[in-house]
Amino acid sequence: MKKDFLKYQAQTxxxxxxxxxxxxxxxxxxxxxxxxxxxxxxxxxxxSVGHSHPRIVSAIKEQAEKYLHVxxxxxxxxxxxxxxxxxxxxxxxxxxxxxxxxxxGTEAIEGAMKLxxxxxxxxxxxxxxxxxxxxxxxxxxLMDFEERVKPFRxxxxxxSFIEFNREKDLEKITSKTAAVIxxxxxxxxxxxxxxxxxxxxxxxRCEKVGALLILDEIQPGFGRTxxxxxxxxxxxxxxxxxxxxGMGGGLPIGAFSASDELMDLLMDNPxxxxxxxxxGNPLIAAAALATLQEIxxxxxxxxxxxxxxxxxxxxxxxxxxxxxxxxLMLALILESAEIADxxxxxAKEKQLILFWLLFEKRAVRLTPPLTISExxxxxxxxxxxxxxxxxxxxxxxx
Ligand SMILES: Cc1ncc(COP(=O)(O)O)c(C=O)c1O
Numbered sequence: 561m562k563k564d565f566l567k568y569q570a571q572t573x574x575x576x577x578x579x580x581x582x583x584x585x586x587x588x589x590x591x592x593x594x595x596x597x598x599x600x601x602x603x604x605x606x607x608s609v610g611h612s613h614p615r616i617v618s619a620i621k622e623q624a625e626k627y628l629h630v631x632x633x634x635x636x637x638x639x640x641x642x643x644x645x646x647x648x649x650x651x652x653x654x655x656x657x658x659x660x661x662x663x664x665g666t667e668a669i670e671g672a673m674k675l676x677x678x679x680x681x682x683x684x685x686x687x688x689x690x691x692x693x694x695x696x697x698x699x700x701x702l703m704d705f706e707e708r709v710k711p712f713r714x715x716x717x718x719x720s721f722i723e724f725n726r727e728k729d730l731e732k733i734t735s736k737t738a739a740v741i742x743x744x745x746x747x748x749x750x751x752x753x754x755x756x757x758x759x760x761x762x763x764x765r766c767e768k769v770g771a772l773l774i775l776d777e778i779q780p781g782f783g784r785t786x787x788x789x790x791x792x793x794x795x796x797x798x799x800x801x802x803x804x805x806g807m808g809g810g811l812p813i814g815a816f817s818a819s820d821e822l823m824d825l826l827m828d829n830p831x832x833x834x835x836x837x838x839x840g841n842p843l844i845a846a847a848a849l850a851t852l853q854e855i856x857x858x859x860x861x862x863x864x865x866x867x868x869x870x871x872x873x874x875x876x877x878x879x880x881x882x883x884x885x886x887x888l889m890l891a892l893i894l895e896s897a898e899i900a901d902x903x904x905x906x907a908k909e910k911q912l913i914l915f916w917l918l919f920e921k922r923a924v925r926l927t928p929p930l931t932i933s934e935x936x937x938x939x940x941x942x943x944x945x946x947x948x949x950x951x952x953x954x955x956x957x958x
Pocket of ligand 1: 747
């Protein structure tokens with residue numbers, strides 16, 4: 561399979577991990593050679609309630625027996641999408657009462673940016689340096705890494721950047737600004753938490769100048785930080801929130817939510833301000849509804865904070881400089897990028913799945929399914945510490 565994977569499927573890097581997947585369940589991915597791999601990555605935070613959760617699989621099966629795609633987004637009332645958006649509205653704070661369902665995180669960001677420009681009549685969008693919001697042209701325009709964006713220019717216009725957590729930069733948000741867009745916790749940058757009421761201060765500045773605040777919850781959302789949405793840890797409510805990844809429980813989905821007043825603008829001037837064929841697809845919405853029900857009806861959110869403590873307690877080694885993040889959105893910061901590489905590749909050999917972060921090369925992501933057990937956490941942490949000891953020993957011998 562690996563040969564055909566490399567030959568026929570377009571690749572994103574010359575050296576993919578290329579595990580040959582047979583099936584997956586709970587915290588484990590089983591490869592075609594029968595080996596079980598403990599998954600500390602969860603499809604990059606997407607498999608929020610573990611692989612092939614029975615509640616999600618049965619929701620998908622039940623919906624598949626009834627109907628699949630019947631019409632483009634927004635024309636017909638379909639129970640899974642209606643129930644999903646209603647339940648989201650019950651869990652999102654006021655005034656975030658209406659949700660537009662799309663197909664991916666990056667499309668949620670595109671929709672949020674369009675809504676902000678439409679609502680304010682302004683064009684400037686301010687993003688944070690080292691942010692990651694997706695890879696379509698609009699989302700890519702919010703990235704300040706020249707080497708990653710240069711080949712794709714021109715991107716969309718009137719984007720400026722501020723430094724995350726730098727209060728002085730808030731002066732750059734003015735009456736020309738349509739929206740400020742931030743990840744609640746900066747992911748690719750190394751799981752950087754907002755400090756010193758930063759997000760509240762951004763919101764206040766936005767309110768002062770009439771700009772909107774968009775928070776990207778695509779990674780922290782859906783229980784990963786101990787709350788359903790990461791921003792609930794920081795005592796503020798954004799004007800627009802972008803959702804994705806863990807929302808689908810392993811199926812592709814994105815969404816953006818706002819007040820009725822804001823969202824209704826997409827119906828007019830122009831009519832159909834955002835269009836998507838498959839947004840709100842009944843199969844995907846049924847999976848997302850089951851995921852949301854599972855997260856909100858169980859104690860998975862509280863558990864994620866207890867599980868964070870276990871990770872922090874059992875991941876102690878001199879090569880680990882720091883553990884960043886919250887709940888089950890954690891990043892090990894190692895002494896160097898080389899050590900991070902070695903750890904990830906050696907862990908693969910020992911059937912523990914770890915992965916990199918996009919921009920912080922010294923980081924190793926720990927974003928397991930929220931359903932991971934204490935025993936699995938201890939097993940994985942033991943493997944990590946053993947590998948770090950081996951790396952340390954090798955370094956001393958060199
Ligand atoms: C914070 C954040 N925003 C947006 C995205 C883009 O989501 P997608 O890959 O579903 O387009 C990601 C994906 O990694 C993300 O982590």
